[in-house]
Amino acid sequence: MKITVFNTGGTFNKRYNPILGQLEVPTDSMALDAVLKSIHNVQVEIINLISKDSLDITNDDRTFLVNQIQKCEDEAIIVIHGTDTMDLTADFIAQYINNKKVILTGAMIPMSIDSIEATMNFSLALGFLNASVAHGVYVAMHGAVASYEKLKKNRMQGKFLIID
Amino acid sequence: MKITVFNTGGTFNKRYNPILGQLEVPTDSMALDAVLKSIHNVQVEIINLISKDSLDITNDDRTFLVNQIQKCEDEAIIVIHGTDTMDLTADFIAQYINNKKVILTGAMIPMSIDSIEATMNFSLALGFLNASVAHGVYVAMHGAVASYEKLKKNRMQGKFLIID
């Protein structure tokens, strides 16, 4: 299997900058690289497309992302995205892409602070892509992989929950 | 979704005992509990069935495990198992179980030493079960989820690799 990961930043990637005393979205893929070390049966290409907190993602960013997905030769795509506007970006992608398996994922806690949640979310996406799944736009978070219309962030609880 | 996790021990669970100065297979599920904190959309029941290094797993243990799987009401089952004889146990299960989705997983590095690989392997299984997959016996390791006949440990490299 070959997949492309489009990295748009978000909490998943955040790292602490000791000089500034705050968390930053880096432009690299160090958080993903840590996960890649345990993947031996999938060819993974990481493209650092955008490096933003998801509250700062614009529709221009989304158009750019859709263009990149369209141009991508892989059928299986994972998008790393901040959690706050993951639903908006998923909606946007679903309007334009219908011939690929696109899974958005991210984390509530930076990989650099606690690797378990971020690793789980990414690996849920990867495990799902190992099955024969239909084209579509999905979200992989907190134990679930489901259509982007059914798995949404509950801001009060800080959890992605399946909506019945 | 509701799944049962049968924990048989193995490297996934090992923890360091400072008094004895060595790694031990504990009888609890502390390693799994750490992963469960990030799962909010799946009902997971953990049963600590056997607590052994997989080199010590006997066919009596395997018969006991098969009996437990048969009695289990859940259709989706994850078995945490040591890597050295995961293939033998998978073979054994496949002889007796054909009406469930059984996924064996584990880790080359204890969760307590490096949480990334163990979290990934377990989450691959969970992600795969989120898709509509056929009954069967599978292995989830190192980026892949595949039939137990196709994903095997390469002892020289210390990796589970797909066999063509």
Add this chain to the structure above:
Amino acid sequence: MKITVFNTGGTFNKRYNPILGQLEVPTDSMALDAVLKSIHNVQVEIINLISKDSLDITNDDRTFLVNQIQKCEDEAIIVIHGTDTMDLTADFIAQYINNKKVILTGAMIPMSIDSIEATMNFSLALGFLNASVAHGVYVAMHGAVASYEKLKKNRMQGKFLIID
């Protein structure tokens, strides 16, 4: 040996709040508690006095801290403090306290993100107090324990450096 640790907050204690998506100074001493597990020969009393980023520490806070140090029965005192105004608080303490060994310490990286630097800085203070040292106000950071007048934060480099 018996020592009192006055915890005033700062980066040393910061933890990530996934709901708010930011680092917070907690009112507890969880960061110190993690270090205490490895201390078996010193009686350590932790008092959570103030829970602030050090940029928010006021002279009222400093007066309160000095009063607590004066009332404290222990001769050996460690103050956990944010790095940005550690020098101001040390100056302030030195004006009022001359019959105790007061060591200020903290961290550039939260204990919850990377435990090594924070553990080192605290343990430098503890190691220094195991020697026969004179009354005074000291800073323990980045390999050094020295008079508060000689060990200062270099903001450009993000390091505490000895001033010759």
Add this chain to the structure above:
Amino acid sequence: MKITVFNTGGTFNKRYNPILGQLEVPTDSMALDAVLKSIHNVQVEIINLISKDSLDITNDDRTFLVNQIQKCEDEAIIVIHGTDTMDLTADFIAQYINNKKVILTGAMIPMSIDSIEATMNFSLALGFLNASVAHGVYVAMHGAVASYEKLKKNRMQGKFLIID
């Protein structure tokens, strides 16, 4: 300040080998290197002298270590050593060296499994050397830095405790 660290192996340095499925004493100083990143005011030279579990340290090893300490230009020396025979090596050094400050330290839990205890023990030694201390042979473990005759491993409890 300039110090030399003689690394003789022991639990402090142990790392997990996933191929062999066991902890090993590596011949490098990766565990110490992680601590060095937070030290900016001390010139530290690390010499990987011996790479053994301390149960395997022989008197030939101890003679070799003493020779290296004698030849070393630094007055302040830290010896990383396994905990099981740290007392024997300290005795041995004390017979031959009386013009230096030699501090033995180590860990009950490998740095690679839990960095807090190992970082603390090393940093206690470093903090103690920041004070004006007499020539002698010391042990730095679990909150204390004391003469090697007074701080000993309690094997039942797995702790180094001050002997009155």
